Amino acid sequence: MDMDKSWFDEMEARIPHGEVRTRFAPSPTGYMHVGNLRTALYTYLIARHAGGKFILRIEDTDQGRLVADAVDVVYATMRRCGLDWDEGPDVGGPVGPYIQTERRDFYGRYARLLVEKGLAYYCFCGKAESAEDSGNFERVEDPCRALAPEEVRARLDAGEPYVIRQRIPEGSTTFHDAVYGDITVDNAELDDQILLKSDGLPTYNFANVVDDHLMGITHVVRGAEYLSSAPKYNLLYEAFGWEIPTYVHCASVMFNDPATGAVRKMSKRMGDPSYQDLVAQGYLSQAVVNYVALLGWAPHGALAEQEFFTMDQLIGAFEIEGISKSPSAFDMDKLNYFNAAYLRDLPPEEFAREAEPWIRRAVKNPAYDAAAIAALLQARCEKLSDIPEKVDFFDAPPEYGADLFTNKKSKTNPEVSLEMLKQAYPVLSQLGDWSQEGIHGALVGLAERLGVKNATLMWPLRIAAAGKAVTPGGAVEICRILGKEETLRRMELGMAKLQ
């Protein structure tokens, strides 16, 4: 007992005070929900805005759901998103360990402490049917609540499996949330919550409170799905006599299914995109972070109209008051808009580096300059996965009909187009300077001599070169990349279609 007391004192002594400390505490599942990413971001921003500490803690108490290497996915995601942590499993810190299974004996000690105080009790009832399965939401009092101490001792000695449950007092509980304000709940709504499971590991609710306290967490940020558990957390803090942190509950991120039009909470299980899915489709992490920051939070005052933020700007602008109470729908269109803007803002070389693998999926011919193609693409794609279908014509133009040569705005039809191609062919075949400027100058000069709009000449040429009505870049850019020989060959094919 004395040893125990000094152990508890030591744990208390480690707790840092006097700084804002927040934590992101994912359970490693192998991917990151968009909603979780947003929670991580807000948690990070609150700490950084206040010049405090951001802590990473891994919650792996659900042995049934463990996924190998999933912790690495957490690390990688957070690094790519710019969420650097001050304390965590890999970097250590004053209040470790930072993985819950490595803290497993802590929870038992604290649970038994509560039993000694008479605020929790051993229960030997075995697993109960869940309310969901039974369809019965009635609350029943646990008979073990009133077990005599001698009997508890005897059953414990007999090695009977048990859980430890908190004794919820009568009355009501009021807690304060920084986003939602004061909320009062009748304790009759609350179960005698299980603190320690029969496998000896803590429940999420219990581990959270113990760890948040032991790690000196000042602001507990989490999804609004935990709002109705908050009174239970308060009751635990009160039972231990611990200071209650500031709660920051964030409304859910919904997903507007484009297929069905249904709106629902975003869920990987329903096939909604995770952060990993988005990255695989060629979304930039900064774009995702920027978009997600604004999904449920808005800056105040002079910044109210700003929508593009660097991480540093977010840190400066982020205030808890700006967090929204109502759920918000993840909108692919708007993410596309942000991503397109971020892609355009990339230095051309960097964009080319990002784009090249996607270009090479469709363009196998090494003679075609990927960097030159990338330059055409930069202002024309919302995400990198848009690229292959836009550039597939370089290797070989698709089968196309003569009708493509007709375009009202360019004043072309099959006859005009044939004439234009016939005129352009000798000019291009004699052209020595096969550069953007060279080709452009030659064609513009020709159009002028013929007395036609530039478009009247360019349209048929582009159709012949690409075989598509819509292409990244115009006739000049495409011909330049194709090279003289291939351009002329495709012009011949085009003319043949028009004969």
Place this chain on the structure above:
RNA sequence: GGCCCGGUGGUCAAGCGGCUAAGACACCGCCCUUUCACGGCGGUAACACGGGUUCGAUUCCCGUCCGGGUCACCA
């Protein structure tokens, strides 16, 4: 079903008792232009409903409706 939380255009949202109710995405026009895109200009479109409180409600209160969450030895 009980309890909790929400409700400003299709979406994200500003607003925090008095405004012609911002801005962005999407959509639609026009301009620019070698197609498309980028860029520029303009347009359509909202305070869920009913009661109060108030000189005055999108803003405060109540009810209705609608939406979400939660009632596990999951987190």
